[in-house]
Amino acid sequence: MAKKRRTAVKTKKLAVSVSPPRSSARKRTASRKPLSASGRLTVSARRTTRRTNVPQYVYFFGAGKADGDRSMKDLLGGKGSGLAEMTDAGLPVPPGFTITTEVCNLYYENNCTVPGAVDDEMLKRLRQLEKAANASFGSVERPLLLSVRSGSKFSMPGMMDTILNLGLNDSMANALGRRTGNARFAFDSYRRFIQMFGNVVLEISKDAFEDELDTVKRVHGVSLDTELSEGALREVVSAYKEVIREKTGRGFPEDPLRQLRLARDAVFRSWNNPRAKEYRRIYNIPDHIGTAVNVQLMVFGNMGDRSATGVGFTRNPATGAKEFYGEFLINAQGEDVVAGIRTPQPIRELEQLMPAAYALLRRITSRLERHYKDVQDFEFTIQDERLFMLQTRSGKRTAHAAIRIATDLVDERVVTTKEALRLIDAGSLSQLLAPIFDSKAWCKIPVVTRGLPASPGAASGQVVFTAEDAVRWASEGKQVVLVRKETVPDDIHGMYVAEGVLTATGGMTSHAAVVGRQMGKPSVVGATEIQVDETTKRLKIGEHQLGEGDELSFDGLSGEVKVGLVSSQPSEIIQVVAGNLAPEDSDIYKRFNRVMKWADRVRRLGVRANADQPDQANIAYAFGARGIGLCRTEHMFFGEQRIPMVRRMILAGTEEERRKALKELLPLQREDFYGVFKAMRGGPVTIRTIDPPLHEFLPKREELRVEIARLEAKGSRSRKLPGKRKLLQRVEQLHEFNPMLGHRGVRLGITYPEITEMQSRAIIEAAAQLVKEGLPVVPEIMIPLVSDVRELVHQKAVVDRVAKTVMIEQGVTVDYLIGTMIEVPRGAMTANAIAEVSDFFSFGTNDLTQLAFGFSRDDATKFLKLYQDRKIIARDPFASLDEIGVGALVEMGVRLGRGVKPKLKLGVCGEHAGDPDSVRFFDKVGLDYVSAAPYQVPVARLAAAQAVLEAETED
Numbered sequence: 001m002a003k004k005r006r007t008a009v010k011t012k013k014l015a016v017s018v019s020p021p022r023s024s025a026r027k028r029t030a031s032r033k034p035l036s037a038s039g040r041l042t043v044s045a046r047r048t049t050r051r052t053n054v055p056q057y058v059y060f061f062g063a064g065k066a067d068g069d070r071s072m073k074d075l076l077g078g079k080g081s082g083l084a085e086m087t088d089a090g091l092p093v094p095p096g097f098t099i100t101t102e103v104c105n106l107y108y109e110n111n112c113t114v115p116g117a118v119d120d121e122m123l124k125r126l127r128q129l130e131k132a133a134n135a136s137f138g139s140v141e142r143p144l145l146l147s148v149r150s151g152s153k154f155s156m157p158g159m160m161d162t163i164l165n166l167g168l169n170d171s172m173a174n175a176l177g178r179r180t181g182n183a184r185f186a187f188d189s190y191r192r193f194i195q196m197f198g199n200v201v202l203e204i205s206k207d208a209f210e211d212e213l214d215t216v217k218r219v220h221g222v223s224l225d226t227e228l229s230e231g232a233l234r235e236v237v238s239a240y241k242e243v244i245r246e247k248t249g250r251g252f253p254e255d256p257l258r259q260l261r262l263a264r265d266a267v268f269r270s271w272n273n274p275r276a277k278e279y280r281r282i283y284n285i286p287d288h289i290g291t292a293v294n295v296q297l298m299v300f301g302n303m304g305d306r307s308a309t310g311v312g313f314t315r316n317p318a319t320g321a322k323e324f325y326g327e328f329l330i331n332a333q334g335e336d337v338v339a340g341i342r343t344p345q346p347i348r349e350l351e352q353l354m355p356a357a358y359a360l361l362r363r364i365t366s367r368l369e370r371h372y373k374d375v376q377d378f379e380f381t382i383q384d385e386r387l388f389m390l391q392t393r394s395g396k397r398t399a400h401a402a403i404r405i406a407t408d409l410v411d412e413r414v415v416t417t418k419e420a421l422r423l424i425d426a427g428s429l430s431q432l433l434a435p436i437f438d439s440k441a442w443c444k445i446p447v448v449t450r451g452l453p454a455s456p457g458a459a460s461g462q463v464v465f466t467a468e469d470a471v472r473w474a475s476e477g478k479q480v481v482l483v484r485k486e487t488v489p490d491d492i493h494g495m496y497v498a499e500g501v502l503t504a505t506g507g508m509t510s511h512a513a514v515v516g517r518q519m520g521k522p523s524v525v526g527a528t529e530i531q532v533d534e535t536t537k538r539l540k541i542g543e544h545q546l547g548e549g550d551e552l553s554f555d556g557l558s559g560e561v562k563v564g565l566v567s568s569q570p571s572e573i574i575q576v577v578a579g580n581l582a583p584e585d586s587d588i589y590k591r592f593n594r595v596m597k598w599a600d601r602v603r604r605l606g607v608r609a610n611a612d613q614p615d616q617a618n619i620a621y622a623f624g625a626r627g628i629g630l631c632r633t634e635h636m637f638f639g640e641q642r643i644p645m646v647r648r649m650i651l652a653g654t655e656e657e658r659r660k661a662l663k664e665l666l667p668l669q670r671e672d673f674y675g676v677f678k679a680m681r682g683g684p685v686t687i688r689t690i691d692p693p694l695h696e697f698l699p700k701r702e703e704l705r706v707e708i709a710r711l712e713a714k715g716s717r718s719r720k721l722p723g724k725r726k727l728l729q730r731v732e733q734l735h736e737f738n739p740m741l742g743h744r745g746v747r748l749g750i751t752y753p754e755i756t757e758m759q760s761r762a763i764i765e766a767a768a769q770l771v772k773e774g775l776p777v778v779p780e781i782m783i784p785l786v787s788d789v790r791e792l793v794h795q796k797a798v799v800d801r802v803a804k805t806v807m808i809e810q811g812v813t814v815d816y817l818i819g820t821m822i823e824v825p826r827g828a829m830t831a832n833a834i835a836e837v838s839d840f841f842s843f844g845t846n847d848l849t850q851l852a853f854g855f856s857r858d859d860a861t862k863f864l865k866l867y868q869d870r871k872i873i874a875r876d877p878f879a880s881l882d883e884i885g886v887g888a889l890v891e892m893g894v895r896l897g898r899g900v901k902p903k904l905k906l907g908v909c910g911e912h913a914g915d916p917d918s919v920r921f922f923d924k925v926g927l928d929y930v931s932a933a934p935y936q937v938p939v940a941r942l943a944a945a946q947a948v949l950e951a952e953t954e955d
């Protein structure tokens with residue numbers, strides 16, 4: 001936001017004045033701060049004069065002013081920067097301070113202690129906070145309670161810890177009860193605090209506390225927390241303290257300052273708890289960025305019936321529909337809403353209960369949306385009908401929602417099309433192509449129950465009850481659905497591998513829902529009619545009894561649950577692309593298409609597809625690919641009737657025999673190429689000459705040996721025997737110890753030039769046919785695995801000779817190019833020489849990665865995960881380009897190649913073309929195009945546009 005917006009002419013005041021919690025006497029400035037007529041939040045100009053060399057470790061926010069702002073996410077974390085920004089804009093935010101993410105690193109470097117100087121700075125800010133709140137930390141006269149909240153740059157919902165009501169002890173709880181005239185509230189806060197502190201700081205399991213709570217509830221004959229009387233809550237407090245004494249051998253720490261330091265350090269520690277680490281691994285969040293700690297004045301949603309706490313979204317995060325969306329609980333605090341303990345009320349109902357607070361919340365949040373130009377996910381608390389904002393951030397959403405929101409925000413003129421493009425996670429687009437249930441099959445089975453439709457998609461599989469089981473079953477290749485009473489953040493690894501997640505409790509913003517949406521995992525939550533027993537692994541839905549391994553299906557878009565497996569069908573977008581649904585009948589397709597067109601206007605990189613068959617090429621074209629970057633001719637050999645011909649070619653003892661076999665293959669290849677050219681409607685098509693080791697087409701050596709032994713055992717009369725023996729002999733001859741580094745690629749073309757000849761003939765003949773039909777065509781013939789220019793010179797001579805002959809035969813001219821793949825490190829290193837005889841390069845980053853690391857692509861999975869866990873490598877280099885190493889080879893190839901031929905055509909055809917981060921790199925080094933798998937083409941189009949937009953903001 002521009003810092004100079006103070007000049008806004010017409011300003012509207014917030015309709016409702018906001019006063020601080022009772023412990024504070026001074027009127028906060030919130031009600032005085034204007035909102036501009038444009039609906040944008042007004043922010044005072046940068047106010048800190050603190051421009052000394054001493055680094056600042058603690059940033060204050062309160063009384064309408066903040067040291068930080070939204071641009072400081074790295075330092076203050078998302079939560080801290082949001083609190084600062086909202087404070088500056090005059091929104092009702094309880095004051096507090098943020099200890100920076102830098103301190104998190106200092107904490108770890110410093111033997112898990114916070115340096116004294118930082119602690120001193122914290123104490124100073126605490127004094128400032130006391131002033132702002134007109135209360136005093138640790139004083140029974142003017143009690144001040146705090147929340148201590150984690151918050152890193154990237155939101156990691158529920159992965160780290162937060163402690164509320166800090167500062168309470170016996171005398172403070174009594175004092176709070178007296179001052180508020182509400183002792184029940186005071187002891188409710190106290191028991192919550194002991195439990196959170198016990199769990200987060202003292203690392204005692206939550207169950208130990210929950211068990212005590214359940215006992216007290218039972219004794220008093222109540223089922224809800226809210227029904228506990230003051231007396232009962234006092235009992236809970238003593239029982240909790242007993243738990244702590246028992247587990248730690250010490251009493252509960254009574255000194256508020258000690259509590260604060262311990263809590264702060266525990267939040268830093270929670271950065272490295274196992275679930276936070278797992279989350280970072282899945283989402284590629286770096287480990288070194290650390291979390292900030294936000295210390296904030298408490299406001300209380302648990303003060304009684306006029307108080308509440310809630311969360312919400314400015315739009316529906318599952319569908320993207322423009323509807324105010326959220327949930328709240330009366331007389332509750334913090335995690336109650338998201339933890340699924342009580343099922344929360346939909347936010348609309350707040351309008352009846354507390355109209356003024358509701359109206360203010362709506363105004364504030366829609367202004368936040370316009371200000372941040374994105375859907376906001378917010379948290380609030382109402383204390384005695386006064387609204388306080390506790391958090392705002394960009395809402396996580398499904399790909400469906402992302403597309404809908406982006407197009408709606410453009411139509412509402414909140415964002416430009418360029419800004420809209422940045423609101424969509426390119427990697428998530430594949431969710432849009434995920435299957436949905438086959439509607440006919442789905443309708444045949446009765447609905448057994450319904451839950452909340454938290455994340456769309458079809459989930460069908462065998463029931464498992466724990467995350468561990470999900471992982472184990474999935475590793476055995478089974479499709480599982482994870483069924484839980486509620487999911488806790490620890491279940492993340494199980495959710496990751498499951499087809500979908502079904503929970504009995506929790507609302508649309510419960511953990512299962514939030515994480516499910518982000519992963520694009522079909523999720524149904526709050527299916528209150530199901531009974532889940534995780535220990536006996538039983539699930540009861542009405543009269544249906546299910547156990548582990550039983551089949552279950554559910555639909556994350558409708559919330560319907562059915563017993564049995566249901567087949568699925570292609571998503572709407574795929575149906576349109578395949579021509580089975582009219583584009584105008586699919587809202588999501590139309591929006592998707594608009595977004596793709598915006599992306600095409602912005603991107604610099606061309607987008608092609610890797611496709612071997614005409615039907616794949618057609619899909620790729622429909623997804624927007626305008627060319628084929630890699631057509632793997634050997635894939636065309638795998639067709640069932642072709643294998644025998646290919647075998648004859650390989651087994652041939654003489655060149656003549658081989659030519660005979662190749663002759664049979666020629667018309668089939670020609671037909672394939674014709675189809676692919678046609679599908680691309682004149683766009684360039686890169687065809688690679690045969691690449692894989694020949695033995696891939698032959699039967700396995702061991703199997704043949706066994707078969708022969710068996711035949712021999714039956715007696716030597718079998719007629720098959722001589723043939724089998726001959727086959728085995730040839731297989732033995734062709735056997736390689738390391739086929740990946742063996743007789744493949746250009747090496748085959750050099751040993752058997754007749755193969756290259758046949759393929760060149762098929763390509764040029766197919767092209768000639770198109771030329772005769774008056775259709776444009778530009779074949780690009782690509783020689784794989786070249787490490788030395790002389791290899792290419794040899795193959796080029798073969799291709800040129802055949803092409804010339806065919807053109808004379810056919811009486812037409814075909815424009816064709818000859819180039820090479822750069823996929824062997826030596827090829828990149830000698831790219832200048834290779835460029836002399838090459839019309840284009842295509843970086844084969846799969847092999848290049850394999851050969852640069854010396855990791856076998858097929859075996860690396862065994863240790864790559866361990867490497868990631870040990871932080872030896874950050875990401876799987878086969879999924880996301882290793883910029884430092886493999887990227888350097890690509891850059892070298894570009895530099896050397898273009899040094900010789902400034903206009904050399906450059907592309908990439910590795911798997912990396914479907915990875916947004918890699919695409920950004922390819923854009924940066926100046927490639928002409930990327931070539932992705934057909935279904936990844938939309939990802940590549942959007943990622944290529946985002947790469948340009950990002951580069952624009954950088955300079």
Ligand code: ADP
Pocket residue numbers: 094146147148149150151157158159160161162164296297298299300301309310333334335379380381390391
């Ligand atoms: P998370 O990152 O897991 O969302 P938060 O730090 O946002 O954790 O805290 C969770 C919840 O605790 C908040 O949504 C809010 O309800 C409650 N909370 C946090 N700070 C305060 C506060 N100062 N006053 C009242 N409630 C708070």
Ligand code: MG
Pocket residue numbers: 379391
């Ligand atoms: Mg939060």
Ligand code: MG
Pocket residue numbers: 691784785823844847
């Ligand atoms: Mg290769």
